[in-house]
Amino acid sequence: MNRRILTLIVALAPVLVLGVTGSVVTVPFVALGPGPTFDTLGKVDDKPVVDVTGAPLDPTTGHLNMTTVSVRDGLNLFEAFGFWVSGDHGLVPRAEVYPPGVSREEVDKSNQQDFKDSESDAEIAALHYLKMPTVVLVRGIGEDAPAAEVLEVGDELVRIDDTPITEPKDVIDYVGTKAPGDTITVVYRRGDAEQTSPITLGPRPDDEAKGYLGITPTEGSRPPLRVEFNLADIGGPSAGLMFSLALIDKLSPGELNGGRFVAGTGTIDEDGKVGPIGGIGYKMIAAREAGAETFLVPAANCNEARQRIPEGLRLVKVENLDGAVSSLADINAGRETVTC
Structure with a gap:
């Protein structure tokens, strides 16, 4: 073999090995970055994101967007490097998102339940x-619970024995006075029908x-007021604040966002307390790219949010729902508001 060809092959061999390794071998990291945003006053798949029926609705304009973080898994070496140098993404150990011993399906299921609870x-x-x-509703039922064969999630609890149920605490307090083996009579409403069933406590x-x-x-x-949320394939609890604001905007006079x-x-x-979330930096980027001028930040995330504020985005510090509504009113009136 020609010595020059042999030298070329020897020189290219490391490059070929690196190319194959970089494109085939996955790394133990995931990439986090700006995810899609959704206008909680708007529609998705021709359905209102926050669908309210059974009450007069006030017209709304403008946007109240919830924001998300994208998670990219199964990265090869080249992909991970590309996200790392992009500036809009970050790499974190995969175990922080998908803990060892927990399947991806289990993590996704937990995130979806958090979203439903939010x-x-x-x-x-x-x-x-x-x-x-x-009214008082059944939010969850234990897998082997005594109520599992009678009640369903979403049932309205009307009365237990002769005790009217007007708040969740009434259920806990009354059942707490009973012993295992006692039978109680539960009056509940499913749809338009009121039903009565005995349940023996465990x-x-x-x-x-x-x-x-x-x-x-x-x-x-x-009833007749009914609220439904129509976002699918979204996980985590961080949309709670924006969902609440959308519902308030639709059921009260005026526009919270001033259009x-x-x-x-x-x-x-x-109780309306606003809590911290993860990925605040990526969510701010997503919001600004979508056109947002104002971004509501949980108070506990303010220090992190201040580190990298997208140009043209005003941050508003929020501790609770009352404060969020008041801050938006201040902005609409041209008054100063609390910022991060």
């Missing part, structure tokens, strides 16, 4: 803010001397 909490927080009446897992029904009660809108493009993020509990 929808319920957002509805309750908004109804409390608006001082609208609520022993509570953490205190076998007390009766156990095995449900998680929560609050919800009182402008507002985006934000944050968990929310039933």
Whole structure:
């Protein structure tokens, strides 16, 4: 073999090995970056993202966008390097997103449940803010719970024995007075039909001397008002704040956003407290690229958010739902508001 050809082959061999390795071998990292944003006042697949029926609705314009973080898994060496140098993405150990011993399907299922819970909490927080009446609903049922053969998620609890159920605490307090083996009569509404069924209590897992029904009660809108959320394939609890604001905007006079493009993020509990989330930097980038001028930031995320603010994006510090509504009102009136 010609010596020059042999020298060329020897020189190219490391490059070929690197090329094959870089394109085939995956790395133990995932790439995080800006994800899609969704206008909670708008529609997806021809359905309102926040669909409200059974009550007069106030017209809305502008945007109240929820934001997400994209997660890219199964990266090869070249892909990981590309995301690392992009500036808009970051690499984190895969174990931080998909813990060892937990399948991706299990993680996704948990994230989807968090998202569903955030929808319920957002509805309750908004109804409390608006001082609208609520009913007690079955939010969850244990797998082997005594109630599992009778009740379904979404049933409205009307009465247990002779005790009216007006708040979730009523269920917990009443069942707590009973012992395992006691039979209670539950009156509940499923759809338009009121039903009555006996349920024999089991022993509570953490205190076998007390009766156990095995449900998680929560609050919800009182019929005929009905609220449905129509975003699929989204995980995590961080859309709660924006869902609450959208519901308030639709059920109250005026426009919270003043017709402008507002985006934000944050968990929310039933009392309207706004909690921190992950990936705040990527969410701000996504919001600004979508056209947002104002971004609502959970107070606990402010320090991180200040590190890299996209040009032209105003950050508003939010601790609770009342504060978020007040801050938007200040902006609409040309007043100063609390920033990060």
